[in-house]
Amino acid sequence: MVPVYVIIGIVVVLAIVLWILYNGLVRLRNQVKNAWAQIDVQLKRRHDLIPNLVETVKGYMKFERETLEAVTKARNIAQQASSAGAGERAKAEGDLSSALSRLLAVVERYPDLKANQNFLALQEELTSTENKISFSRQFYNDSVLKYNNQTQMVPSNIAARMFGFKAGEFFEVTLAAEREAPKVSFTQ
Amino acid sequence: MCYWSSLAISWGLIIAILLWVILSLVGYFQGDSILLGMSRAKKIKPDDHPRLYNVVEEIKIASGLEKMPDIYIIDDPALNAFATGRDPNRASVAITSGLLQKLNRDELQGVIGHELAHIKNRDVLLMAMCSVLLGTIVILAWYGSRMALFGAMFGGRRSSSRGGGGGNIIILVVALAFMILAPIFAQLIYLAISRKREYLADASSALYTRYPEGLASALEKLASSTSQLKSANQATAPMYIINPFRKKGLKASDLTSTHPPISERIRILRAMAGASFYNYDQAYRQMHGGKGVIPATSLAAETVPIATARLEAEAGEPNELQRARETSDAMWRLSNYNTITCDCGAKLRVPPNFKEPQIKCPHCGRIHQI
Numbered sequence: 001m002v003p004v005y006v007i008i009g010i011v012v013v014l015a016i017v018l019w020i021l022y023n024g025l026v027r028l029r030n031q032v033k034n035a036w037a038q039i040d041v042q043l044k045r046r047h048d049l050i051p052n053l054v055e056t057v058k059g060y061m062k063f064e065r066e067t068l069e070a071v072t073k074a075r076n077i078a079q080q081a082s083s084a085g086a087g088e089r090a091k092a093e094g095d096l097s098s099a100l101s102r103l104l105a106v107v108e109r110y111p112d113l114k115a116n117q118n119f120l121a122l123q124e125e126l127t128s129t130e131n132k133i134s135f136s137r138q139f140y141n142d143s144v145l146k147y148n149n150q151t152q153m154v155p156s157n158i159a160a161r162m163f164g165f166k167a168g169e170f171f172e173v174t175l176a177a178e179r180e181a182p183k184v185s186f187t188q
Numbered sequence: 189m190c191y192w193s194s195l196a197i198s199w200g201l202i203i204a205i206l207l208w209v210i211l212s213l214v215g216y217f218q219g220d221s222i223l224l225g226m227s228r229a230k231k232i233k234p235d236d237h238p239r240l241y242n243v244v245e246e247i248k249i250a251s252g253l254e255k256m257p258d259i260y261i262i263d264d265p266a267l268n269a270f271a272t273g274r275d276p277n278r279a280s281v282a283i284t285s286g287l288l289q290k291l292n293r294d295e296l297q298g299v300i301g302h303e304l305a306h307i308k309n310r311d312v313l314l315m316a317m318c319s320v321l322l323g324t325i326v327i328l329a330w331y332g333s334r335m336a337l338f339g340a341m342f343g344g345r346r347s348s349s350r351g352g353g354g355g356n357i358i359i360l361v362v363a364l365a366f367m368i369l370a371p372i373f374a375q376l377i378y379l380a381i382s383r384k385r386e387y388l389a390d391a392s393s394a395l396y397t398r399y400p401e402g403l404a405s406a407l408e409k410l411a412s413s414t415s416q417l418k419s420a421n422q423a424t425a426p427m428y429i430i431n432p433f434r435k436k437g438l439k440a441s442d443l444t445s446t447h448p449p450i451s452e453r454i455r456i457l458r459a460m461a462g463a464s465f466y467n468y469d470q471a472y473r474q475m476h477g478g479k480g481v482i483p484a485t486s487l488a489a490e491t492v493p494i495a496t497a498r499l500e501a502e503a504g505e506p507n508e509l510q511r512a513r514e515t516s517d518a519m520w521r522l523s524n525y526n527t528i529t530c531d532c533g534a535k536l537r538v539p540p541n542f543k544e545p546q547i548k549c550p551h552c553g554r555i556h557q558i
Contacts, residue, residue: 132246139251
């Protein structure tokens with residue numbers, strides 16, 4: 001009689017442990033999904049801001065047609081890439097980032113533009129959106145790291161394999177592109 | 189008769205504990221609105237101060253908070269900031285207008301990171317629980333030692349006639365010492381926990397922003413100011429970024445403060461080799477030796493690289509004068525003043541009860557329609 005109770009007890013304990021591990025994995029996977037959605041929101045916001053910026057800046061910047069065109073072009077490519085895979089997308093957004101920072105660096109040469117209220121508000125929005133993109137990417141990568149650790153470490157890897165939790169993909173290619181952002185010298 | 193008096197004491201004990209719990213619960217559930225109301229903080233919308241709103245949203249994303257906290261500005265030249273709210277979904281951050289115009293973007297991120305870390309780590313809840321528990325212990329200790337005291341004094345006379353009074357004097361002394369020391373120790377424990385949470389919030393801020401220097405330089409600016417916040421009080425002190433009651437020239441390890449000394453917090457932040465909790469813990473150990481300051485459960489031996497200063501952000505960064513204008517514009521707007529910028533460069537602040545259809549610029553005499 002006794003062994004039956006023991007076996008039932010062990011099964012119940014195992015089921016509870018599995019239940020807790022499963023819930024933990026689901027929570028982390030949802031966090032990864034949310035973090036990804038947040039990156040998406042911020043990238044879209046940047047795409048929406050750029051036409052406005054180009055419109056405002058156009059009238060002031062007589063000699064920067066190329067810089068402006070490069071931004072518009074990079075923005076269109078990035079927008080098209082938003083349905084592509086993570087790797088291609090990260091590259092397109094990285095190109096957009098460097099084109100933008102080139103434009104914002106050039107602004108220093110136009111004091112009139114820097115006095116324009118409309119432009120200042122746009123610049124604040126853009127700066128902030130850039131920060132939000134990098135912070136959301138940072139949080140996404142942290143979440144992926146935590147989630148991947150859970151899917152690989154004992155004992156939660158057992159539950160992960162049983163219920164088919166796959167490792168997440170990092171979003172980090174843009175970092176390299178951003179590091180290459182050109183340093184513009186103002187000594188003229 | 190003895191039965192009645194002991195009954196009265198236990199009723200007194202229950203009422204005392206009940207009152208204490210009720211007070212603490214009121215503080216916990218209404219604390220944020222009381223605190224914000226007392227400091228005359230004004231809630232802002234995104235348009236009122238875009239830079240502040242954006243920075244809070246940036247850090248909210250970095251910390252993974254689910255809901256955007258409410259943002260308040262306190263019109264006070266003192267430099268301080270605090271977070272409040274009993275859970276992460278009902279949280280608020282407040283910052284004084286003085287601090288807001290002193291800090292550049294990186295520093296503001298550091299300060300907001302510290303405040304959002306208090307929210308994320310549920311420090312309001314923790315400190316409320318601490319004060320309930322420690323307060324109850326103090327009441328119990330007081331009650332218990334009073335019982336022992338009475339026992340020793342009145343029971344003593346009977347037994348001393350039989351020649352055994354030495355033990356009672358010892359009980360008397362121990363009970364008296366207990367009565368005096370229990371509240372002091374409870375207070376010290378409370379303060380020690382509060383200081384630990386400050387370290388943790390600093391470490392979290394460095395992790396969110398990946399840039400400990402931002403908070404360090406903000407703390408430096410905070411340290412150099414001497415003006416005290418008018419609306420702070422002892423109970424709310426743990427929630428501020430620096431102790432609102434600090435005096436100049438405090439000793440390095442002060443046991444009676446809610447916050448660690450600012451100079452030490454700056455030194456730890458500057459000694460960090462990376463931006464992770466582990467790096468913060470290492471920097472703390474370098475300074476103090478022995479045990480670290482971060483709870484072991486959140487420690488993984490990993491280094492997170494520190495972000496390099498963002499050059500393009502610095503190019504468009506408003507300077508201190510622009511920040512002061514930005515903040516004062518926000519304060520006027522929050523008081524429902526209408527701002528008209530005249531062509532001569534003067535800014536007219538039109539009060540909300542101004543009924544005329546037009547106003548004359550006192551500087552150049554132009555007429556403006558309202």
